[in-house]
Amino acid sequence: MEKLAIVKIGGNIIEDETSLVEFLNLFSKIEGKKILVHGGGKRATHIASKLGIVSKMVAGRRITDKETLEVITMVYAGLVNKNMVAKLQANQIHAIGLTGADLNSIQSDKRPVKDIDFGYVGDVKKVNHTAIDQLIAANFTPVFCAITHDGNGQLLNTNADTIASQLAVGMSALYETSLYYCFELNGVLKDFNDKDSVIKHINAPIYKQLIEEGSISDGMLPKLENCFDALQQGVTRVYLGNTSMLSQENDTYTTISL
Structure with missing residues (x-):
């Protein structure tokens, strides 16, 4: 079976032009077939504030009303996505920027209202791997932003980590x-205050132990849940770390396996 690398890039790197250029250079050097996934929440918040739109967050998750969805679409699918595509073209990578609506590639259901109404937020339902593979087979490198659609004409803001795993x-x-x-971190840390305390390998029993110890909490929990969910559904390996893990010279990162 041929290999495919799917790389998700975090918001802090997107915001730092030097870090972004360095990352895209490393991404460009990955041999073989690849897909890039990105968000852009910090940029969206900044531009929304310039437009007088207040960003509403609950437990670190964005409430996406109609106005916010318009800003997110402009920023994610426009400004951030096309900036990355242009820089990849400069690295001789034949990149193409996409939302989940393009090629009907990623469909989502609008998140149901329970305790909180998140608005126009989508939970991934289906990935059209056949359509995406047509691009890859034609030597395009897809660059997905964190927007999907519901199949009925509605765009939906969707967590970029989840898009990458799905x-x-x-x-x-x-x-x-x-x-x-x-x-921005070197991997999953045993001690968050010690940036060098990278746990190099985590499997399901170690993961359970780390949760019981309280070593893993907050934002890392949903990220690792996505990792194990992907592994249980056929993904070969998952890696977490800073951008240098894409080079052959760095071996300090976290590998996740079952």
Whole structure:
């Protein structure tokens, strides 16, 4: 089975032009077939405030009303996505920027209202791996932003980590798929105050133990839940770390396996 790398890039790197250029250079050097996934929440919040739109967050998650969805679409699918595509073209990567609506590639259901109404937020329902593979087979490198659609004309704001993991699951029907979560830390940390305390390997029993110890909490919990969900559905390996893990010279990152 041919290999495919799916790389998700975090918001702090997107916001730092030097870090972004360095990351895209490393991404461009990955051999073989690849897909890039990105968000852009910090940029969306900044531009929304310039337009007089107050960003509402609950437990770290954005409430996406109609006005906010318009800003997110402009920022994610426009400004951030096309900036990355242009820089990848400069690296001789034949990139194409996409939302989940393009090629009907990622469909979502609007999140049902329980305790909180998140608005126009989507939970991924289906990945059209056949359509995405047509791009890959034609030597395009897809660059997905964190927007999906419901199949009935409605765009939906969708968590970029989840998009990356569900893309990896969908594409694992056709490829030996590896998923890389690139962010500002060196990996999953045993002690959050010690940036060098990287846990190099986590499997299901170790994960359970780390939760019981309280070593993993807050934002890392949903990220790791996505990792194990992807592995249980056919993804080969998942890696978490800073962007240098994409190079051959760095071995300090976290590998997740079952």
